[in-house]
Amino acid sequence: MKPSSLKNRHVLLAVTGGIAVYKAAELVRRLRSEEAEVTVVMTESSQRFITPLTLESLSGNRVCTDIFSEPMAHINLPESADLFVIAPATANIIGKLASGIADDMVALSFLAFKGPVIFAPAMNWRMYEHPVVQRNIKTLKDLGFHEIEPEEGELACGEYGVGRMADVERIVEAVKGCLTKKDLDGLKVLVVAGPTREYIDPVRFISNRSSGKMGYALARVALRRGADVTLVSGPVSVDPPPGATVVRVETSDEMLEAVKKNIGGVDILVMAAAVADFVPDDYSPDKREKGEKFTLRLRPSPDIVKAVSDMKTRPFIVGFSAETGPNIAKAEKKLREKGMDFIVFNDVTLDGAGFDCDTNKVSIIDEDGIADYPLMSKEDCSEIIFDHYLRHSK
Numbered sequence: 001m002k003p004s005s006l007k008n009r010h011v012l013l014a015v016t017g018g019i020a021v022y023k024a025a026e027l028v029r030r031l032r033s034e035e036a037e038v039t040v041v042m043t044e045s046s047q048r049f050i051t052p053l054t055l056e057s058l059s060g061n062r063v064c065t066d067i068f069s070e071p072m073a074h075i076n077l078p079e080s081a082d083l084f085v086i087a088p089a090t091a092n093i094i095g096k097l098a099s100g101i102a103d104d105m106v107a108l109s110f111l112a113f114k115g116p117v118i119f120a121p122a123m124n125w126r127m128y129e130h131p132v133v134q135r136n137i138k139t140l141k142d143l144g145f146h147e148i149e150p151e152e153g154e155l156a157c158g159e160y161g162v163g164r165m166a167d168v169e170r171i172v173e174a175v176k177g178c179l180t181k182k183d184l185d186g187l188k189v190l191v192v193a194g195p196t197r198e199y200i201d202p203v204r205f206i207s208n209r210s211s212g213k214m215g216y217a218l219a220r221v222a223l224r225r226g227a228d229v230t231l232v233s234g235p236v237s238v239d240p241p242p243g244a245t246v247v248r249v250e251t252s253d254e255m256l257e258a259v260k261k262n263i264g265g266v267d268i269l270v271m272a273a274a275v276a277d278f279v280p281d282d283y284s285p286d287k288r289e290k291g292e293k294f295t296l297r298l299r300p301s302p303d304i305v306k307a308v309s310d311m312k313t314r315p316f317i318v319g320f321s322a323e324t325g326p327n328i329a330k331a332e333k334k335l336r337e338k339g340m341d342f343i344v345f346n347d348v349t350l351d352g353a354g355f356d357c358d359t360n361k362v363s364i365i366d367e368d369g370i371a372d373y374p375l376m377s378k379e380d381c382s383e384i385i386f387d388h389y390l391r392h393s394k
Contacts, residue, residue, distance in 0.1 A: 005224075007035035009179055012081035012113070014106040015055065017045025019156040020088040020122035020165035025050065027087055027168050028058040034172065039077055041065070041105040043093070064105050074108035083178055084113045087148075088122035088165045091133050098136035116178045117145040120171055125161025148174050170242055173220070182226030183390060189227040190266045190315070191219045191244075192259060192273040192304070194234030196252045200296065201284040209355040210274035212236030214320075214378050218270050219244050221382035230266075232258045234273060252276055252301040259304055266315045268389060271305050271340075274322065309339030316393065318385060319343040331365055341392060342366035344385060350375075364388050 011031055015024045024040075031038050038059040042052060052063035064073045078084065086093065086106065093106060097119075102108045110117070119140065127133055128150060141147055148166040155163055193215020197205040212233060219231045220241040229244045232255060240246045247262065249255045252275045263269065278298035288294065305319050319340040321331035324347070331345040345363045348354040352375050353361040361375045364385070373384060 005034075005176055005180060006031065008037065009082045010037040010039070010080055011175060012077055012084050012109065013038055013040045013059075014084065014086040014093075014109065015040060015042045015046045015050070016086065016088060016090045016093045016106060017043055017047075017049060018088045018090045018122045018165075019049065021046050021049040023165055023168055024087060025054055025058055027085075027171055028055055030168055030172050031175065032059065034176075036175075037061075039064070039081070041073075041077065041109050043104050043106050045092075067105055067108060074105060075112050078109050078113035081113065081115065083115060083175060084110065084117045085120075085171070085175065086110075086118070087120040087171055089119040091121075091123050091127050091130075091136075094119065094121065094133065094136045094140065098139040118148060118171070118174050118178060119145060120148040120166050121150050121163070122165035123150075123163050124155060124157055125159065125163040128161075128163045146174065146178065173224075173242065177224045180224040180226075184222055184386060185226030187227045187267040188265055189219075189222045189229050189268045189270065190232065190259070190262055191215050191222065191229060191270045192232045192255065193219070194236040195274050196234045196255055196276045196301070197250045198252060198276045198279045198301065199283060200280045201287050203287050206276055206278060206280065206298075208274050208276060210234070210236075211356045212238050213356070213358065214360060214381070215270070215272035216240065217378040218272055218382045218385065221379055221386060222270075225386060227268075230262050232262065232273070252279060252304075256302045256304050256307060259308065263308060263311070263315065268318065269305075269308055269315045270318045270385070272320050273304075275304060276301055303338070305338045305340060316341050316389065318389065321345045322348050324349050328363060328365070328370065331363075335365055342388060344381075366392065 028038050039061045040055045040059055040063045042065045056063045096107045097110055102111050151164045152162045153164045154160050194212035195207050195210040197207045199205045216238045219229050222229045223241055223243045231244045232247045247258045249258050279301045281297040281299050317340045321334050321343055323330055326347055328345055331343050335343045343365050346353050352359040359375055360378050360381045362373055362381050364371045
């Protein structure tokens with residue numbers, strides 16, 4: 001399995017004094033689980049919420065808190081870091097950074113750092129909406145720093161509004177995005193993911209076991225690599241990646257229409273969806289009774305890939321072929337008949353390569369032959385798929 005995209009990358013994490021500081025401990029743990037090197041700097045007020053010892057234990061590195069006990073730390077630490085993350089970022093620190101005030105370890109380190117900066121505001125909704133705070137945030141963003149906008153929800157004060165620090169997973173995703181080469185920049189990618197539901201009556205349908213995880217991983221990776229991503233998704237329980245334009249559908253007909261509607265200007269269509277192969281021929285508008293006997297007649301569902309490949313102006317098409325067993329000839333046949341540029345084959349009977357897994361084992365088939373890959377995460381599979389596209393498009 002490939003190493004994490006954060007392996008050996010050095011993240012300098014600045015922690016400031018807000019109630020959301022408790023999330024900093026989980027953020028350190030998650031970054032370390034991604035094999036990143038993490039060093040923490042703290043303001044004095046942040047230490048009233050969480051001790052340096054906690055973050056030192058989780059990061060495995062000494063936490064810097066005092067500008068006088070280590071006079072050169074604010075120079076040495078930023079020099080070795082790949083990314084500067086401020087989480088939580090209070091209204092106070094945002095104001096300091098926007099004004100160039102440097103009177104603590106966080107602000108001093110910020111001014112000495114010459115790389116990408118991410119900040120995750122956390123405060124009461126009134127404070128976040130205040131014109132002065134919004135002006136300061138705009139100043140930082142205009143300088144090229146990245147805000148991870150706070151979420152709406154119940155706040156520590158008991159009020160409800162926008163001001164809760166972004167979820168840790170959103171911050172980790174932003175870190176990955178900042179440290180990923182933007183080799184898909186300027187490209188429009190349409191990813192189609194998940195199953196479809198073909199209704200027999202208002203409460204019953206035909207579907208399949210697709211979780212949508214492969215398609216959503218493809219969308220995440222494309223976003224990290226700089227693409228403009230539209231995600232057409234069947235019904236799944238996976239959260240879409242921040243930054244993608246999401247179009248929700250249920251049936252194969254709805255999926256086809258959504259693809260047609262969004263295909264204009266697309267450079268790459270990645271057809272990772274598991275479209276139900278059959279559609280009930282006779283839909284009952286009323287729920288069928290349990291004891292009722294009836295014959296269920298089925299017709300083929302629309303072929304979305306073929307519909308796109310037949311267009312006069314068509315994008316680069318990446319298809320998928322999930323089979324039971326090593327029958328790669330079926331995938332080769334689909335590649336020829338549907339006019340794809342290459343197809344990704346996987347045997348769903350293999351351990352770790354079936355439905356609902358976070359891993360996959362794929363082969364990529366194109367006119368030049370077959371490339372086999374070992375079991376790896378679905379995000380790593382996605383990286384390989386886009387790498388293959390880039391080699392193909394040269």
